[in-house]
Amino acid sequence: xxxxxxxxxxxxxxxxxxxxxxxxxxxTARGGNxxxxxxxxxxxxxxxxxxxxxxxxxxxxxxxxGGLLGGVAARRVEMTDMxxxxxxxxxFGGGASALxxxxxxxxxxxxxxxxxxxxxxxxxxIGAVTFTGSFVAFAKLQGLMTGNPITFxxxxxFNLVVFLGVIFLAAASLGVxxxxxxxxxxxxxxxxxxxxxxxxxxxxxxxxxxxxxSLLNSYSGLAASAAGFxxxxxxxxxxxxxxxxxxxxxxxxxxxxxxxSLANVAFGGFGGSAGVDRAQIGQRPVRRADAEAxxxxxxxxxxxxxxxxxxLAVAQAQHELRKVGDLLEQRGVDVKYAIHPVAGRMPGHMxxxxxxxxxxxxxxxxxxxINSDFGSTDAVLVVGANxxxxxxxxxxxxxxxxxxxxxxxxxxxxIIMKRSLSPGFAGIDNDLFYMEHTLMFFxxxxxSMADLVREVRELA
Amino acid sequence: MGELMIGLYVFVLxxxxxxxxxxxxxxxxxxxxxxxxxxISGIAIxxxxxxxxxxxxxxxxALGIAAIAMATVNVVGGFMVTDRMLSMFRKR
Numbered sequence: 001x002x003x004x005x006x007x008x009x010x011x012x013x014x015x016x017x018x019x020x021x022x023x024x025x026x027x028t029a030r031g032g033n034x035x036x037x038x039x040x041x042x043x044x045x046x047x048x049x050x051x052x053x054x055x056x057x058x059x060x061x062x063x064x065x066g067g068l069l070g071g072v073a074a075r076r077v078e079m080t081d082m083x084x085x086x087x088x089x090x091x092f093g094g095g096a097s098a099l100x101x102x103x104x105x106x107x108x109x110x111x112x113x114x115x116x117x118x119x120x121x122x123x124x125x126i127g128a129v130t131f132t133g134s135f136v137a138f139a140k141l142q143g144l145m146t147g148n149p150i151t152f153x154x155x156x157x158f159n160l161v162v163f164l165g166v167i168f169l170a171a172a173s174l175g176v177x178x179x180x181x182x183x184x185x186x187x188x189x190x191x192x193x194x195x196x197x198x199x200x201x202x203x204x205x206x207x208x209x210x211x212x213x214s215l216l217n218s219y220s221g222l223a224a225s226a227a228g229f230x231x232x233x234x235x236x237x238x239x240x241x242x243x244x245x246x247x248x249x250x251x252x253x254x255x256x257x258x259x260x261s262l263a264n265v266a267f268g269g270f271g272g273s274a275g276v277d278r279a280q281i282g283q284r285p286v287r288r289a290d291a292e293a294x295x296x297x298x299x300x301x302x303x304x305x306x307x308x309x310x311x312l313a314v315a316q317a318q319h320e321l322r323k324v325g326d327l328l329e330q331r332g333v334d335v336k337y338a339i340h341p342v343a344g345r346m347p348g349h350m351x352x353x354x355x356x357x358x359x360x361x362x363x364x365x366x367x368x369x370i371n372s373d374f375g376s377t378d379a380v381l382v383v384g385a386n387x388x389x390x391x392x393x394x395x396x397x398x399x400x401x402x403x404x405x406x407x408x409x410x411x412x413x414x415i416i417m418k419r420s421l422s423p424g425f426a427g428i429d430n431d432l433f434y435m436e437h438t439l440m441f442f443x444x445x446x447x448s449m450a451d452l453v454r455e456v457r458e459l460a
Numbered sequence: 461m462g463e464l465m466i467g468l469y470v471f472v473l474x475x476x477x478x479x480x481x482x483x484x485x486x487x488x489x490x491x492x493x494x495x496x497x498x499x500i501s502g503i504a505i506x507x508x509x510x511x512x513x514x515x516x517x518x519x520x521x522a523l524g525i526a527a528i529a530m531a532t533v534n535v536v537g538g539f540m541v542t543d544r545m546l547s548m549f550r551k552r
Contacts, residue, residue: 026488037535074540093530096530099527224507232467358550362551
């Protein structure tokens with residue numbers, strides 16, 4: 001029986017890997033997700049069969065509450081709010097793993113220094129940090145608290161002290177250094193670990209959230225792995241490792257997309273106007289265009305590339321944008337969408353928003369795929385994006401030097417749809433706005449896009 | 461070789477396998493990848509069931525139920541929302 005259960009766990013681990021592999025193409029991805037959920041079902045059934053369950057009441061109550069919450073959230077969430085949802089799910093994953101480790105400790109508070117004790121501490125620590133860190137990230141994204149970095153003097157040294165305190169309390173709970181009641185020490189350890197999660201995330205600003213969410217995603221996997229070590233279960237270790245690897249890869253990609261190190265995101269305090277003369281921003285002359293002129297610029301050419309930014313999502317203008325794209329295609333214009341890695345509030349966010357607006361996924365291109373095409377593109381339409389198309393990233397003295405950008409200035413015509421000339425998150429001016437071949441189309445993205453739909457329709 | 465070492469081997473190799481598979485996921489699917497990974501980290505439900513089943517006393521029972529509830533949010537919510545997103549990715 002034991003062997004059979006282990007074989008089911010093994011099958012489930014294999015199906016998780018195969019399911020993730022199917023995410024390599026949009027055509028097979030949905031089946032991959034179904035396969036992964038089958039793997040989960042198998043693991044749960046194997047566990048229930050293998051475990052001597054005395055009372056079902058508690059288990060069923062837990063499943064009912066969790067299933068209801070998760071199901072309603074998954075059905076109701078707006079695609080623009082996906083970062084928050086993933087953020088809070090990270091927190092629940094970390095929390096669940098922490099609770100498993102905590103329960104193991106309460107079952108044997110005198111476990112002492114040793115393999116089991118150390119894995120319990122690691123599981124509790126990672127899970128607790130993921131739990132509170134994710135809730136802070138959720139609160140920032142949801143606007144329940146300020147999205148700006150919360151900083152105070154001596155913050156990094158203070159956080160370091162708290163971190164060392166957590167390590168000391170973990171050791172003390174295992175009977176090292178202090179001879180107090182281990183259970184009491186453990187609760188203090190847990191409280192401090194929860195505090196650490198809050199402290200780590202509050203100094204990170206709203207626009208850096210793609211990195212934080214990816215990192216917490218990774219942590220939630222590591223926490224599951226740690227819980228696997230605690231209870232000696234391989235399927236937990238494997239699944240947790242897969243999630244940990246996934247989150248880490250996405251974290252690296254997001255850092256690369258902003259040309260910043262993880263340390264810089266975590267300890268930096270980026271943004272604002274350090275060293276920039278704000279009075280100079282937006283003082284140079286620009287060429288303006290209205291919807292009618294923009295329609296003419298887009299409607300009589302061969303190729304158009306659209307660059308959507310977060311402003312598009314904020315204005316909920318993606319559906320109108322798709323209508324513009326459709327109308328242009330009916331006129332024989334080749335329309336593509338160029339998506340910067342940090343265009344949204346989480347990895348791949350903009351792609352989901354465009355998919356929701358019914359843009360065909362084979363028209364979405366990432367930075368590496370499309371950057372060499374701009375030289376032969378007739379017109380680029382930038383909607384609500386700024387820093388990711390700022391040519392000063394090529395200037396070694398700029399604050400955003402080295403950040404990968406979409407080389408839209410290489411196109412024959414650049415049209416920028418934006419509310420004003422105000423700077424983006426980096427707080428610096430954008431030379432692109434003042435270039436000879438750039439037209440500024442000022443206004444709210446949704447209204448402007450609706451005007452554009454009308455004007456393109458009226459073209460001969 | 462002890463159980464810990466076997467676990468470590470498995471952990472490291474699974475991380476490498478995950479890296480190979482996930483590096484090839486295109487950026488366009490990174491959000492569903494993340495929510496799908498969320499769902500998979502709900503595997504903690506297995507640990508939660510074990511804990512809840514052998515719970516003694518109110519505290520452990522409460523911990524077990526809370527762990528199951530949280531993990532189930534991830535499993536149900538994660539797979540459902542991933543499916544909902546992936547159903548939107550269409551080629552026309």
